[in-house]
Amino acid sequence: MWPPLLRLQAALGSGAELVVVGGAVRDELLGRPHADWDLATKLLPRTVMDRARAAGLKVIPTGLQHGTVTVMLEDRPVEITTFRSDGDYLDGRRPESVQLGVSLEEDLSRRDFTINAMALPVGGGDLVDPFGGRADLVARTLRAVGDPLLRFAEDGLRTLRACRFAAQLGFEVEAGTLAAIPERLEVARKVAVERVLAELTKLLCGEEPERGLELLAETGLLDLWLPELRPMIGCGQNRHHRWEVWRHTLEAVRLAPVDPGLRWAALLHDAGKPGAKVMGTDGEVSFHGHEAGSLELAATVLDRLKAAHALRREVLALVRHHGTHPAGDWGDAACRRFLRRLGEDGLDLVRWGAFRLADQRAKGLDLEAREREHAAILARLEALAAAAPPLTVKALALDGAALMALAGRGGGPWLGALQRELLEAVIEHPELNTPEALAELVRGRR
Template identity: 50%
Template sequence: MTKRIGVPKDLRDFTEVFAAAGFSCYFVGGAVRDSLLGRPVSDWDAATDAKPEQVRRLFKTVIPTGVQHGTVTVRWRGSSIETTTFRVDGEYKDGRRPESVRFTSELEEDLSRRDFTINGMAVDPRTGEVVDPSGGLADLDAGLIRAIGDPITRFTEDGLRPLRAVRFAARFGFAIDPATLAAIPATLARFRLVSAERIRDEFTKILVSDRAGEGVLRLDETGLLAEFLPELSSCKDVGQGGPHRYDVFRHLVAACDAAPPDTVIRLAALLHDIGKPAKKTEGADGALTFYGHDIESARLAAEALRRLKYPNSVVDDVVLLVRHHMFDYSDEWTDAAVRRFVSRVGLEYVERLAILRLADTSGMGHGPADPRSVLPLIDRVEALRAKDQAFGIKDLAIGGNQLAEIGWPKGPSMGKALSELLEAVLDDPELNTERKLIDIAERIKGKYGVG
């Protein structure tokens, strides 16, 4: 039975411009796939037998985004539509793009060059009929990721495609066709040519998917994970003992799954214990300890994320969360202890650390963590904030200018003085007035050699 999908009127009007000029135009790839799956579609990519220069003559605004490969971006009624001429790809030498392309008038030739059957379909905008030369409809129904044609060839053309296979499987909850799965470890040499930025982007999409844990396990099973995140792979078969049901690797995967789909928090959950293999010690009684693994995990996380070209802001946030994930809040904490904790980690990180702590606990294998274990900490921090209490140097009633006015020279000694004033205020918030802090600053001048 013929399968049809609806194409929005603005997009049908777009293709009518081609038809009026004697060209054909179809929508292809992810938009067709997602429409068939009943998912929202944000981008509609077009394929046409019109060459780039012919497309330019049809529309007012056409951006030459990849003319050498037949691709332009057309501005149409407030949208940008990536439009590519039907083509057959030449040899791939760099593991990413063909050295040359040959334009063709045949849609099916164009579809046959794509990566997976579920991405190798088109829709005729006039009729809504799906064009499916490679069996994508059947694979969608079966929940299967399958390469078009020979998977070794597909993965050799573009070394990122194995990672994309895992990403689509994680996103849709699909299985990977056995032949396609077997081709992944067989083409790892090609994968090694892929840039860190492209790997990062696909990996991040896996991490924020609904089945992040499954995705990471597939990356490990296929050998991909060890290629770009060996720090995580090295956690396999590292036992933990105590309350943990899993080895370090499985624990990290479970913690990642338990975390909300936020890039920073899921990265922190996945990496928070990667320093354990290096810090593992077995006592005379057989008990395992991992002293200092939080510091080592933070160091390794920073190295890994910088290698993958994550933005500095992401690296900094993840490293801080990993470094401080071992906090162990209890109702016995004094208000001063709460203030010191906030001062140490930063007010903006308290909630995320609490979320990471819950994911860490959930990842031990005994069911979801009880949020009541961290909610009292958050409540206490909010109560202290409501009282306008100081958590950092910027919250002090005086700053460097006031210290300078009473004779403190700008430099290291001033910074140390402000830190000491903060320590006093963390112990006793009542000291956070200009007069009282000036008095303290006067008294400690001699300690720092200030006349």
């Protein structure tokens, strides 16, 4: 247990019944790393604040109406909540009222899943586990505390949290808990999209994201928050793929590095395939132009979920370029143009390469050959990029002022056209990017 918690316990006194609760207990028992330490105590919030301040600790009254204060321990915020019970939930998110001063067991009874409804006394003592959370950890089972219909009626996000924990921990969802999820979709519909995005991102970055995504599809949550993906299920592909579109997508997500941008891109990159699917006269399936459809659907999903600009930009860039496959017969100039396009979209070559490799592996066929081809392509692109070729107008050896002086003209549309023409020339032949050579090219256009 984190040593600063002992200092906090000493500040609050032995009668505080200070315990670690929630995910920190779960992760401690599983031996998983974690950053948060959520605490509970029988002391009322004002008492917690007074005693912590008397011990020289910084205290922030973050949620007094819900019995919560935050104490800074070694520059880390630690929430301390008084043992409480919750009143009725009317908005599918928060209780209308709370009652402070209840027993620890009653406090634990309001939590979502048994594996999150345990408490560990700070400073030592027996695990408090009234609902069998430890046994469920051993059995790798996710089970609601009490009646799952009631738990999911209280907070609609808990349905998604079930899928997220299954993905993060690799657990099975207990049958009764799983069956309750479709019955509470109307409550889940009330959840703010910002909370949904956060949970979906955690799910995608879990150890077994494919497990969580399958649960979304099975329970109806996929149709609620990601309806654009439903047509991918059962959509067959061509001879270049081992699996249908949905299974390929699950594999791509699983194989992509654990990173929000890369995994969201893996999830959305082929969303346009069902709409672009065409059966040729030879019986071969094709998906020409599906990249544009995928890009449109990805933008729709990310906009609806109010994704941050940086995440949206990277995901859309990866989706936009996922159908471009530099080949061994490409010339150096074609490779440099591709690097320019990646740069214009703010894409890092290493991240593009990691995403492309996951997509290639997820096709499930000719893996060794695909991996060799990818390694060769990436090595060639990296070597060309290392030479720092001019890929933008700003990299030209003559800037706009110099070009205007050379042409004897003021600024205007002609200047941008000239710069683009010069850039094409130096991408084709980087050795031309000198003031003298560019000046000669300008004079030659007259």
